[in-house]
Amino acid sequence: MSGAFRISGAGRLSQAKTARFSFDGQSYSGIEGDTLASALLANGVHLVGRSFKYHRPRGFLSAGAEEPNALVEIKRDAARKTPNVRATVQELYDGLAAQSQNRWPSLAFDVGAVNDIASPLFSAGFYYKTFMWPKAAWKSLYEPKIRAAAGLGVAPDQPDPDHYSARFAHCDVLVLGGGAAGIAAALAAAETGVRVILADEQAEFGGSLRFESGAKIDGRDGFAWAQAAITRLKAMDNVRLLARTTAFGYYAQNFVGLVERVSDHLQNPGRELPRERLWQVRAKRVVLATGAIERHMVFADNDRPGIMLASAARTYLNHYGVAVGRNVGVYTANDSAYAAAIDLKKAGVNVAAIVDLRDNPTGPAIDEARALGIEINFGRAVIRAGGKLRVSSMTVQPKNGGGERTVPVDAILMSAGWTPSVHLFSQSRGKVAFNDETKRFVPGIYAQDCVSVGACNGTDGLSATIDEAYAAGAKAAKDAGAKAAKGTKPKVDASESWSRGMLGAAPGAGPDTTVKAFVDFQNDVTAKDIRQAVHEGMRSIEHVKRFTTNGMATDQGKTSNMHGLAIAAETLGKPIPQVGLTTFRAPYTPVTFGSIVGHARGQLFDPTRKTAIHPWAEAQGAVFEDVGQWKRAWYFPKAGDDMHAAVDRECVTVRKTAGLFDASTLGKIEVVGPDAAKFMELLYTNPWEKLEPGRCRYGIMLREDGFIYDDGVVGRLAADRFHVTTTTGGAPRVMNHMEDYLQTEFPHLNVWLTSITEQWAVIAVQGPKSRDIIAPLVEGIDMSDEALPHMSVREGKICGVPTRLFRMSFTGERGFEVNVPADYGQAVWEALWAEGQKHGACAYGTEAMHVLRAEKGYIIVGQDTDGTVTPNDAGLDWAVGKKKTDFVGIRGMSRTDLVAKGRKQLVGLKTKDPKVVLEEGAQIVGDPKQAIPMKMIGHVTSSYWSENCGRSIALALVAGGRDRMGETLYVPMPNGTIEVEVAGMVFFDEKGERLNG
Amino acid sequence: MLLIRCPYCEEERPELEFRNAGEAHIARSANIAGESDDDFEKFFFIRSNPKGIIYERWRHMHGCARFFNAVRDTISDKFIMTYKAGEPKPVKLPGVAK
């Protein structure tokens, strides 16, 4: 026998298949098919956790996903430690190792339990009240202490080694919940031939048929009928069954998110299986068959291990063959707990007494209990439970007061009634309605194409449930386009039915305020806390919830919300619907980050873009930097070089001889068509109509507000064809911006836009020797200054492949940009490199490129501009067509504030000490002696050491900057104030003679 | 995830393929350079941000890449209809009471 509390002949598990497992280091034996909870209970273990706030000993409340207490850590190896696993859901496998949480040094003796004694400190709203003052203590003292003391499990500290997969699926009818209702609906829909998905969170379908021993359908035991029906569904091609799958979120247009737990239940999952699979299902119709959840009774010390829901005790007995005690008490306000008492009694467990809050209930369950000789006490309450690590007694009193009697028990089964699971319905934006007679919220107004059936719809009784569900399944299929149903409705031969129960605190929970009668077990919220919240002025249930944290734990108040609401309503003296219901939010049960992230981790998180020349740079030992998704060669260190040495050498070499630079990441867009020039006139500030084919122009693009959006050199290849370049980071947004205007504002223009960024590799060859390097490889292009002057473009061949050869410069040196089809990029680069070697040229990276352009005062959009800089601010007025009557930004840039005096303008800065390099982003002030906070008049946008200038150089945006030439300004830094002089933006070759040098 | 009907592809496609592009039917003046400060303010800065029916621009970014217009209810998030760029603002909306 696997466990002293396993009852031979009871349950559905095969005793032959044992599984060893451990809990807190202690070894136990269970049976395959057990949950960790049932296996521990079979061994008589009830104490499994400590509560969140008071560190009170806790056991199992439930046998399912609603479990608030029995959260454990499952450890497969150092990296596979999963905290907060509900032991009632975790399936047992041989070798499973579980640990209790939130206790120190041990579960039975927990130092934190002192919180239970000091509990007045931790009453409702204690976070807000106790830790308000002093403010500084929150960060240094309170928060770390609270985080350490409170809390659930410990998050894993290593990267998750498991993988997670994701699927999209479409179906006609999605049935959520695989109990009697869900199976009946799925059968009805599937029999019509439409595509059906049936999902259930349990390992086996059947729902509450797992414990409902009184159910008989089509002549068999309810659970056996369910398994037969599942076998039938499994054989149908149009049906997909998803067990161990929780629908956690219901989104717009019947889009439902589900997580399938693929391998957490396996002993050796193997690397080929994902741990979980995310299903994103779009369904024409959704059938909600999510059932109902039993509520506990709210009385003093109702959280002692051994006190659990009556249906849970039945499940442990009827499905797992486990008795939750040897001498159980029952405390109820409805019939369903009687069935538990009856089943346990029949299995040989002593039922000490049934305590029923109702005065004189009648019915077959009561008659049967009485016939079995079980003591029944009507009109009485359990006012307190005895015991600490395990319940030892229940104290019974007439509900209106009177003599107490203490009954020894080792378990209490309780039932306050059933709460329909309207979570998904509510997430679908449906509106729930309160049924005053049955005291429950049920689906009211639907917002989507879905229907609720069975217990989640407030339908009582198996017959009514099957009728409703089967009809709903057939209708959903029909609405989704099915012809006609061919099947027959399952026939219910026998069933159980449950009455209504109660909401709120039972007599044992007050009005005395010293007792702990738990409403929300996971967040340690008592009836007293809810009353206190109302007394302290909370009126809305949303406020009560946040003040007390009722329903805010990981179980999202599945067992506690209705009790909390009823207590608040009673204290407020208002009917329940007027107090309202808190919002149900996704996820229904906690979802791992892994399942949401799926494969989008590591290298698959974001694409990495590499240029055609990347492998060459890599082989040369280049250091790369990330520019958006691109990897760009940053600098090329030689042995012993640090970054500065490499960059200095590259900068000097370019100006002395020449350098090769991979500019392939530059955005490139081809603007083609009869109206191409007209379009360019509208999208750029510059004039284009008169630009001759074969010539280039530096273009500035504005947004409609008049601020610089992008820039780049544009070559006119033909009257109707422009080769436009953009910044590396700006390419997609420039393309979007152009398309937007072309499609919506200027659709009359006959123009076609094509992104050609990845089609052309670009090799910049810059420096006095650049022409000498390129010329030997070029065919069909006259390379003389007369034929190919600065800012011109020619098409021809290089190394035998087509090229668009630009004469242009981003260094101030004579320069070229060789565009070749990307496939030839590396070959042409290598040929140019070989030529370059003859002249002592170097390869240079983005850092040297930045320094060289800054020496010339060429701006980088996004670095020297920030979205609030006009062409005038940047000193680029010359690039704005003065005679133009329209371009994007023409009106915006003439706004009063944009032409006002004193705007920040781009200028050069020279530090008084040439060796000092400013920090980019540093603030600039006029008077360093002024009081703090100082008036900041600008900031440094670019700053480098320039080996070519033999000093530091910087660009800055400074208020009225161009009127301050020669003025001394100050840059206050933590280690002292740096003096700077305002200068022009060009630091090297001011006359620009080297462009033809 | 919403389904959005692209009026060019004539298909409902998932939201992931689309990108919102702000309010629709805000015409750029043919004489924008001559606009008054007030008119430019209205054109460039002022948006209606209604609770209820909104006319907005979308782009089928990862599809046909066309810009189009849509009518959406900002309360329910439901798309009431979509139509091609340049078509007039619909007066009668299917399934929406006046």
Ligand SMILES: [Zn+2]
């Ligand atoms: Zn489209």
